Amino acid sequence: MSARPAPRKGTKEKWAERRAARREMILAAALDEFAERGFEGARLDDVARRAGIAKGTIYLYFADKETLFQELIRSALSPFVATIEVARSIDLPLRIVCERLAGAFAREVLGTRRKDIVRLMISEGRRFPKIAKFYYEEVPARAFAAVRALVRKGIERGEIVDDTLEKFPQLIIAPGVVAIVWDGLFDKYEPLDAEALLLAHFNLLFKAIERRTP
Amino acid sequence: MSARPAPRKGTKEKWAERRAARREMILAAALDEFAERGFEGARLDDVARRAGIAKGTIYLYFADKETLFQELIRSALSPFVATIEVARSIDLPLRIVCERLAGAFAREVLGTRRKDIVRLMISEGRRFPKIAKFYYEEVPARAFAAVRALVRKGIERGEIVDDTLEKFPQLIIAPGVVAIVWDGLFDKYEPLDAEALLLAHFNLLFKAIERRTP
Amino acid sequence: MSARPAPRKGTKEKWAERRAARREMILAAALDEFAERGFEGARLDDVARRAGIAKGTIYLYFADKETLFQELIRSALSPFVATIEVARSIDLPLRIVCERLAGAFAREVLGTRRKDIVRLMISEGRRFPKIAKFYYEEVPARAFAAVRALVRKGIERGEIVDDTLEKFPQLIIAPGVVAIVWDGLFDKYEPLDAEALLLAHFNLLFKAIERRTP
Amino acid sequence: MSARPAPRKGTKEKWAERRAARREMILAAALDEFAERGFEGARLDDVARRAGIAKGTIYLYFADKETLFQELIRSALSPFVATIEVARSIDLPLRIVCERLAGAFAREVLGTRRKDIVRLMISEGRRFPKIAKFYYEEVPARAFAAVRALVRKGIERGEIVDDTLEKFPQLIIAPGVVAIVWDGLFDKYEPLDAEALLLAHFNLLFKAIERRTP
DNA sequence: CATGAATGAGAATTCATTCAT
């Protein structure tokens, strides 16, 4: 099962690479398992099976189940955070930014395993305060800061006339949360076109806050 | 049953009452425990301790852990459903209805243990398809049907000019979902005034859809 | 459920009768349950249900599960023992006695719930030494004493020429034991006509031990 | 084996051996426990203790209590079945075969833990129809087929003159069943020399069925 | 490093027995 081929030269780097690759495999398997069963319901035995390794091996990479879970959230977050940071420095009308974000959200979150991360956060976050804090700081706090900055700029520029979103940036992402929650829960009974939902949302939202050109 | 006058019947009633009361105690304790730990994490031992009864007693009222969970959701839903049905028959402007609903939601859901029921549905529903279906039919399906009817009426009366909510009634309750998710997860870091959020939401929403009186 | 009709006169006797009747009901129900599930597998709850009474009532008639089991065996034995005693005093040829016993065994044991008692003895007796001893003394010991006496008489009379059965009276009842064991265990795959088996057995047996009239 | 360095394969074998040995230990412990307490009465905790292993370890070898029980019967049967098959092909007078079987039965069954297996079959078989069927097919069905073949041959050769045993092969093993049932149940009160019983049985039996040489 | 067998604390569930009504 363990392929340990040709340890000839450059061994040091090869090792580090292999270690990192294996870590990723475990995290991927863990995401599958946690997403399907939740934290308590997930069995490390199955994580190992999904990753194609032995159960004990997990402990060579992660201290315990909880650490694995936390690292899973952490590792999935890093690339996401970067995306958000970019939004802050964009110098475009709020509406454009929002619509781009809607697309990005649909593509990068709803369309990938990342939606499972968000879902895990929603379902299990309460029991992992440390990771909830980390998540909060990395995702909503930054995203909301960006939103607030953009709103301010939009008002100063005269694009929009309403500062509600500055007080309640949650209103921007609310339909995104619903889309994530809806998926796999009620979509069998009432399918939901998440991207259309987001577009309709922003459409209404900007009808409400844009300066009305008479 | 016996020839002796009357004390029997009173006893029977007392018994039924006692039974019902105990059932409620267990359900209340179960809600505490499930809300705190999730389905898998909850220990029936602790449910019993919280209810002040012996472990085995739970099994006199519920067949097993899963049934207890399902009955918990079911029992918490019944009174809720009634409230929703009422909304259908109200004959007031959509805006009024919505604002009342916002208040009702804040009071009856966010302000009570019912919010934990909704949260459990969000967190665990995926693993209990039967109860998810039941919940869908009893809550969102009815609520959305009511919303759709009200929107249609509003348009016919000329109160509002947009039918987006007919297609995506989810947009109405999205901030409510966010409020529930936010609570206990991020509110330590950024408190959220749920009722203000809902009012702001409806304020924006109606700015977008109401007929503009020039 | 409890029928307590007409407590008019002769109350004392009526009571005693009723008590005895109820005791019998419980024992009958217990036999069903123990026969079907064995001692450990039997649930007093089901005994009560079969008897149409409440679980607690059993404890008004029997100290505990083990006592109930012992009384069950005891009560079922009393009438049986009498039958055996009669055999001792019969003054007929051994062969006749044996064939009558075969018939009696088929009718009175294999054809009734008594076979379940014997089976219970075989299955559970080892774990109830006290009752095994009681059973031994009441059934095989007496039966074997009778057999030995008859064999002696038969030899003295010149009916039979072999005293093997005096040493091993077990050989007389062996096919009966097989019939009881076979029933419900292998008879689905190979039915066994118990009475024919017993007759064939005695036929062979007497061919072997009877004085050969040349 | 020793030619190649192949440290892998050696290890593999050691492991498989160890696994098999442990399986046997558990089965041995289980036999002790089941024989003493019956299926329902046996506690896996005690099986583990008897085997000198942890509770959970049992479940690495057997899916559950019932499977353990079935495997116990199965494993104890395999060597036994072989013995029986041999009897079919023996070409000796029926009497000789029977006496050998008596010896084999006394030695291989009554003198070993196998008698406990038979006893378990008798006591618990009713509640495990699948295993009863398996047992029937592997033991009595084969043994009886062998007996029938031998009887036929004996008649054809003129050794014996009676075909009762063809119809009721149970008559051959009946005293063996009694010996098993007697042991541990009544032998404290009336010891039974099982081998002498079997010999006496065959002695009588052949007196009855052998051609009488005048 | 990797493996997977072994461990044992812990959880759900059952059921004989008790006891207030």
Added chain:
DNA sequence: CATGAATGAATTCTCATTCAT
């Protein structure tokens, strides 16, 4: 007497974690 709700010890089975190979 009879009831059946309540109890809690006992039992089966699971699974995170450890450790010898």
